[in-house]
Amino acid sequence: MTGPQTRVVRFAVNGRPVQVTTEVRTLVSDLLRHDLELTGTHVGCEHGACGACTVLVDGAPMRSCLMLAPQVDGRDVRTVEGLAVGGDLDALQEAFRSEHGLQCGFCTPGILMTLTGEREAGRTVEDALAALPGHLCRCTGYVNVRAAVRRAWSQLEGS
Amino acid sequence: MSDAMSRPGTLVGQRVLRVNDGKLLTGAGTFVDDLHLPGTLHAVVLRSPIAHGRLVAFDAAEALTMPGVVDVLAPEEARDATRPLRCVWLMPGQGQVDYPVVPRVVRHVGQALGVLLATSVAAAEDGAERVRMEFEELPCVVDVEAALGDAAPQLDPGCPGNVAVDLPRGDPPDAVEAAIARADHVVAMRFAIQRLAGSPLEARGVVASWSPATGELTMWSSTQVPHHARDHLAGALGLALDRVRVVAPDVGGGFGPKDHLYADEVLVCLAAMRARVPVKWIEDRREAFTATVHGREQIHEARLAFDDDGRFVALHSDVLADLGAHPSNVGAGPAFVATGMLEGPYRFDSSGGRVRGVLTNKTPAGAYRGFGMQQAAWVRERLVDEAARTLGADPAELRRRNMIRADELPYTTHTHQNYDSGDYAAALERATELVGEGLPAAPDDGRRRGVGLCSYVEFTGLGPSAVQEIVGFALGGYETAVVRVEPDGRATVLTGVSPHGQGLETSLAQLAADALGLPITDVRVVHGDTATAPYSAAGTIASRSMTVGGGAVVRAAGRLRVKILDLAGHLLEAAPGDLEIIQGVVQVRGSPTAAVPLRTVAEKAWLAWGLPPGMAPGLEEKDLHDPQDISYSYATHAAAVAVDLATGRIEIERYVVVHDCGVIVNPMIVDGQTHGGVAQGIGNALLETLVYDDVGQPRIATFHDYVLPGTGEVPDMVVEHTQTPSPFIPGGMKGMGEGGTIAPAAAIGNALANAVPEIAHLVTETPMTPARVWGWLDAAGVATDW
C-alpha cells in the first residue's frame, strides 16, 4: 500500500539492492536498523549531534537519523556491515582494534563510516582528524581514536 | 597463596588486544534495541510534564483510537500492580526508604506515570500526544538551599524540612572545631558542584517478554547490574526470583546511571505481561535528560586549617547534597563518600564533615563515575592550593609535606578508611616532573599560563560485605566466578560482573588463561544473563569488577590449576609439583616429552574414568570472593592550561596522569579507561551542566544544550603507572574505572588559579565555562578588552 504517507523505497545497501515499503516519515536510521535489521548503525541522539548513526550515502558520510526514507531512494547506502569484506577486518577496523580505539563500541560504527568516507575521498590524515568532532564517544576520551586514525592513514600512505 | 596462584603468568601485564572487538567493529554487536522479537510492540513511557503536583485526571480514550495504538497502562492500574522500589543505600535515619513505581504526587518533570503500547515507536508517540493528564499543581522547589527554607514546599512527610539525611562524618564536631581553632590559618571556601548527566551514548532501554505458559518474565536491559535488576524487578512485580530473568546484552556504556532498576522499566515489563507479546522501550535522548538519574550536585562549605609551617591541622566540609525528587537507589551515598574520601592522601590532626541530603523537584541524583570522590578532590585540592597561596608555598611542596608516607601505610583516616598500600608522594613527584616536560615555550599570545595539581586516593572494589553492612548499603560486596575447563580443553569463565565497555571479556580471560596455561583464544568469558551467570549482588559498579570479580577468577582458576596438576600427575605418574602447563599442555618441568594435553586431562576428568582416589569428577571450580578489605588506588593529575583573559576560555595544553591501581592486568585497557575518565572529568570541569528553570522545567533537551566533550576538547595525555599490589585482592589488583574522572576539575581549576592568581578565591564552581571564567576575570579587574 502506498499513499502520500507511505512510499516504496528502492536503494542499494552495501551493494545489495533492497526494496522497502515504509512510512515517509521513517528515518533512514530506523529503515536500516529495523526494516532491514542492519543494526550495526546505532542511534544516540536523533538530533544530529552524536554521529553514532553516520552512514555513507553515495560515498559521503551523513547522519542517517536526519534523513527520511524516501531520500535514499535510488541511492547507494553503505553501513558498517559492509566494511569487513569476506569476514576479515579492513585496515581501518584493524587500526581501531590495535590502538584500542573503542570501548563499549556504540559510537564506533559511525566513526568508521566517517573515516571510510574520508579515506575513499583521498582526504588527508588532518582532514580525517578534523572530521572527528562530529562524533561523540563517552568511553575512549578520543585519545586512542586519534591514534587509530593516525595508524590507519600511515598504513595507507605506506602501502 | 598456593604456588599455582602466585605463579607469574605470561598474559597478566600484557597489552592483549580485546577478544570482543571484532563484533563491535563489524556492527555485529547486539545492543538491546538490536533485538527484534516477533510481534514486538513499542512502548512510550507517559511522563509528568510538571515538577510537582497531584495527578487528578487521566484519560487515554482518544489515544486508544489512534492508528496502531494497542494498549495504555494507566497510572492507577500500574500502582495497583506494583510494590515500591527500595532504596538500596540507606543512611542512618533516612526519611524516605523507598519510592512508588507510579506516584500519586509527581515530584519531577519526567517522572513515569504509565505506558502506551503501539505497533511502532512513531505510532506510540502519536498516541502519547493524545493522552490527557490533568494535575493539581503544587509549588515546587528546585534549589537545594531554598529547599531548606521555612517557606519551601515539603516534598515528603518523612523528610521534614526536605532533609532526607543528616549525619556527621569523621571526628566529633567539637574535636574538629577545636583543632581548627588551634591552627594558625584557616582557608574557608564555598564550593558548588554542578548537576551532571552520565550520558552513556546508548541510553537506557528494555525489551520485556512474558511467557504465560511458564509464568516467566524475561527482561533484556541496558544495565550494569543484571542480578540486582532482577531482584528488584521480581520484588516490584511480586514474582518469584526464579520466574524472572534479566539479560544484559551488549551495553553501550553505563558510567553509573545504569546501576539499578528504574520505575519505567518495571512499567514496561508490566505492560508486556498484560499485552502477552514482547514490548520494547528505548529511552530517547531528550527523555534521558529527565528519566535517568543525574549525578554530582553538591554544595560544600569547607575549611582547611594549617599552621605557619605548612602542616595540615584539620579539614571539615558541611555538605548539602541535592538528592532531587526522592532518594535514589544510592541516595546520599555520593555525599557520604565525598566526606569519607575528603582527607585524600594527607594527614590531619582532625577531620570530619556533615552530610545533609535534601529533596528538590528535580530528577533524582544517583551514581555517576567518580561517585563523591570527584567532589572530594575538587574541594580538598582547591583548598590545598589556596593554603599554599596563603603561605606563599609551592603547591607541590605543601602536598609533599603533608602526604601520608609509604612507610606510614597502612593508615587509618578519620573517616575510617584503611588505606592499604602505595607511595602517594612518588606519584606527585612524577606528575610534577612530567607536566613540565615537553611544554613548548609559551608563545606571547596574551594568554596567561598555569599548572595545577590534583592528588587523590580512591576507594575501589566495593566490598567487603561486612563493610557494606556497616554503611547500610544493601548489596553483597562479593563476586562469584566459575572457571571450567571443558571436555575439549578450552576454558569457560562465568562471572557475575557485567562489562559494558571495560574489556572484562579480555582481562578476566587473561587471569584465567595465565592460571590454566592456556592461550587467550582458548578462554571465553560468559556474563550478563541471570540464567547463566553466577549471582552478583552489586554488578559492575564502583570500580570493583577487576578487584572483586577478578579476584574470584584468580582464586577459582588457581584451585582448578591445582586439580589439573593433580590429575595430570596421576596420568603422567609424576609429582604435581613438578608439572607446568604451557599452551594447553601439561608437562614435567624441563622434560617436555613427559606431557599430556590439557584436553586429555579434561576428557578424563569429565568421563570420571581412572581418577585418583577421592577426586571428584569434572574440571570446574567456583569461588565466592568477598574481599578481605577495600583497595585504594591513587594518582596525581597535572594540567597545564592557557587562559584567554579577554574571553575566559581555558585551553588544556598538557595533561598528565601518574596512577597506581595495583597489579595491571592489561595496560592497554587501563590506559583507555584513564583517557575516558579524564575526558568525562574535562566535561565536568569545563562544559557540562544540567539547568532547570524556576518551576522545575529542565532547560536541557539535546546535546546542543548539554555540552559533552568532543575530540576538540580532550587533548592527548601522558599516562604513567606504578604498581603497588593490593594486599587484600588475589592477584593484587586495585580498581581503576572511575579514577580518571576524579581529578580533572581540580587540576584544571588549580591551573587556572595558578595562571590568574587574582581570581583564585573565585575558582569555586564548575563548569568553568568561558562565560563563567570571564565573569571572575571581570570581577577581579583582570579581564582584558581584546
Place this chain on the structure above:
Amino acid sequence: MKPPPFRYHDPRTVEEALGLLAEHGDEARLLAGGQSLVPLLNLRRVRPRVLIDLNRVEGLDGVDAGAGVVRTGALARAVGVERAPAVASALPVLPEALLHVAYPQVRTRTTIGGNVAHADPAAELPAVLAAVGGDVRLRSAGGQRTLGWSAFFSGRHRTACRPDEMVVAVDFPVAEGFAYTFSELTPKLGSFAIVGACVGLSRSGDEVTGARIALCGVADTPVRLQAAEQRLTGGAVDAAALEDVRALVAGAIDPPGDLHAPGGYRSHVAGVLVVRGLRRLWGAPA
C-alpha cells in the same frame, strides 16, 4: 523521537515545487539539507502537514564564482562550496566560515539556501551574507524577486520569504580589494556559536578605505555594525580606533542571554572578536 505524520512530496523541478507551495502555503515546510529541520521534526517542535522535499529538484545546486559574485544555488551543499577552488579564490571567507558550521558529516547535507532560510540567530552564513552585503533570490509561482540580506532576515527563525516563495539562490558579492575573516566562540568545537564575527577591510596603504563588520549570535538577526565601520574608514587600525570600535560594538548590540552565556558576556565577546579580526586583517600590531 520520531517525526509526526506529514504528507510528503519530492518534486523534480522548481516549477513543481512552487506549484506545491502555492497549493499548500503555510501548511507546508520546505525540506532542504534537513540538518536543522529534521531534528525539529524528530523533537516534534515543528509539525507541518506537508513536507516538500527539494533534494530532487534539478538545477538548484550550482556554484558559480565569477563576475564579482559568488552565486550558490539554494541546494548547493556546504561541503561542495567549502571545497570549491573557485570559491576559495574569489571569497575565501565563505569556506572559512563554512568550516565552523557544525561538522563535516552535517555539511555533506547542509545546503546554502536551507541554512540561510532557517535564519538561526547563531548561524554563521547569515553573518557572512550581511558582511558582504549579499542578496537572497526568491521565486514563487507568480514570479521572482531579490531581497537584500537585511530585508530578508526579519527575526529569529523568520524571514521575509512568503509562504508561497522559496529561496532559489544566494549571492555573495565579491567586492574588489576587500579581505575578510570569520571567527566565533563556541561552547565546544563545532557547536552553535555563542558569538560569531565576520570582519572585512579594504585598505590603501595605512588607510582603511572600507570596513564591513557583521555579527551572529547577538540578536534575532545578523547585525551589521555601520558605526564601527564608519569609524574605521579613512584612518588606520590603531589602538585608538580599536578602542572606539569596541565601544561602538558594545553600544550597537544588546544580546539576550541563554544557557551558554549571559547577554553581557556576548556583548563583550563580540567586541573581542571584532577587534581581533581587525588586527588579524591589518597585520601590524595595533
